[in-house]
Amino acid sequence: MQKLDHLGWVVHQSYEIGGTRFQIRTTSKAFGRWLGSTLSRYRVKGSAEPFYSIVVDDSAGGRKNGSTKRFHILYRGTSQVVRTLDLALVGRTLLSELETLQCGQRDDATYLEAGVVSMDGKTALVSGPLVAYLGGAARHAVRAGLLLPATRSLAIEPESGRVGPVRPQLTYPQDAALQLTQIAPTGESPERAFLEDPVKVDAVFTYVALADEPVQSVPRGQALHYFAANIMNFGMMHGEALESLGRLVQAAQCYQLADAPALKVVRSLAATLQSSSSS
Amino acid sequence: MAAIKPKARGDLTVVELDGEAVIYDDANSRIHYLNPTATLVFSIFDGTATVRDLAQDIAQVYQVPPDEVEKQVRALLRDFRKANLLEGGVPAKHG
Numbered sequence A: 001m002q003k004l005d006h007l008g009w010v011v012h013q014s015y016e017i018g019g020t021r022f023q024i025r026t027t028s029k030a031f032g033r034w035l036g037s038t039l040s041r042y043r044v045k046g047s048a049e050p051f052y053s054i055v056v057d058d059s060a061g062g063r064k065n066g067s068t069k070r071f072h073i074l075y076r077g078t079s080q081v082v083r084t085l086d087l088a089l090v091g092r093t094l095l096s097e098l099e100t101l102q103c104g105q106r107d108d109a110t111y112l113e114a115g116v117v118s119m120d121g122k123t124a125l126v127s128g129p130l131v132a133y134l135g136g137a138a139r140h141a142v143r144a145g146l147l148l149p150a151t152r153s154l155a156i157e158p159e160s161g162r163v164g165p166v167r168p169q170l171t172y173p174q175d176a177a178l179q180l181t182q183i184a185p186t187g188e189s190p191e192r193a194f195l196e197d198p199v200k201v202d203a204v205f206t207y208v209a210l211a212d213e214p215v216q217s218v219p220r221g222q223a224l225h226y227f228a229a230n231i232m233n234f235g236m237m238h239g240e241a242l243e244s245l246g247r248l249v250q251a252a253q254c255y256q257l258a259d260a261p262a263l264k265v266v267r268s269l270a271a272t273l274q275s276s277s278s279s
Numbered sequence B: 001m002a003a004i005k006p007k008a009r010g011d012l013t014v015v016e017l018d019g020e021a022v023i024y025d026d027a028n029s030r031i032h033y034l035n036p037t038a039t040l041v042f043s044i045f046d047g048t049a050t051v052r053d054l055a056q057d058i059a060q061v062y063q064v065p066p067d068e069v070e071k072q073v074r075a076l077l078r079d080f081r082k083a084n085l086l087e088g089g090v091p092a093k094h095g
Helices: A002-007 A029-038 A087-100 A128-143 A176-182 A220-228 A239-250 A262-278 B036-044 B051-062 B066-082
Strands: A011-017 A020-026 A050-055 A072-076 A079-084 A110-112 A114-119 A122-127 A154-156 A203-208 A215-217 A253-258 B004-008 B013-017 B020-025 B030-034 B086-091
Touching: A011 A029, A020 A029, A029 A087, A029 A176, A050 A087, A072 A087, A079 A087, A079 A128, A087 A176, A110 A239, A114 A128, A114 A154, A114 A262, A122 A128, A122 A220, A122 A262, A128 A203, A128 A262, A154 A239, A203 A220, A203 A262, A215 A262, A220 A239, A220 A253, A220 B013, A220 B020, A220 B030, A239 B013, A239 B020, A253 A262, B004 B066, B013 B036, B020 B036, B030 B036, B036 B051, B036 B066, B051 B066, B066 B086
Parallel strands: A020 A050, A122 A203, A203 A253
Antiparallel strands: A011 A020, A050 A072, A072 A079, A110 A154, A114 A122, A215 A253, B004 B086, B013 B020, B020 B030
16 A cells, blocks of 8 residues: 555545445545545444545646646555546445445345446446456547446346346445535546446456457356356355356357457457447 | 266256356355366266266267277366365276
């Protein structure tokens, strides 16, 4: 965490969710007030290790360097989860991250650390770590026509194999994220998408360190094995979790992406999904 | 010594897709991937036949030499045992 320690944190608050005790820190007093009020039920006394860090640019007017862009950034550890002009997106992503902390103890669905990328009405499943990696090329993704997920976890419907959002279990005001537009209004169109309803997955993409081609087809069994490692609640769902994931993979085309700079991965993903659209 | 009739553990969750299998072993919290050959052999380890019998059956279906098949089946048997995917063998009268 030392990497981020210089960023000027003015608020540090400790929370406990799903048996995990952690600290959230932010550079904004206003965001800190929102945090304290939204998550008051989960706030605990005493110190904890910083886990989420939120940089909020709530400076009035332009930046010192002449730029008028006001980026807000959410970090998990030292990894950037989202960097955006939309503070409400940061808030909603943070709340979704906190829901993920409980997924391992839930038995109402199979929870997968993964996200859905969409393009021209087609959807592709990518693993949670790849969601984070692609976040580094979010603007390129938008230009390529790809909408990246705002969350790194989702639920698999047991019978259909469709994927949907993690149903919230935390208690906070329904309009919590919207309240953040009062701290930092934005007129920008969204760069990330939240899954609102269950969708069928058209393609799944595994991601490997070494491969001959930037992208290639892989057998379904191989894709199932890859994504099975991303199931978060095997301990609660047991074999049923693998069966649900199997139904998802069975209905999808399966590809493997090779490790490459994020921009190149975005392009491979977009091109494959596009050709998959026309097939 | 009686020949063993290998049998896959009954408490495993096996999902087969396009001839490949992914196995979840809840007792050991492990996930296994079997390629098509391993999947075929694993699927016939039902405790009713010896390795030699199974190898002969496979050799007949795929028209390949039984000795070569038996070598492969025994190698897979060792792998499955190492991965703890099999129940204890059932003794047979001959092998």
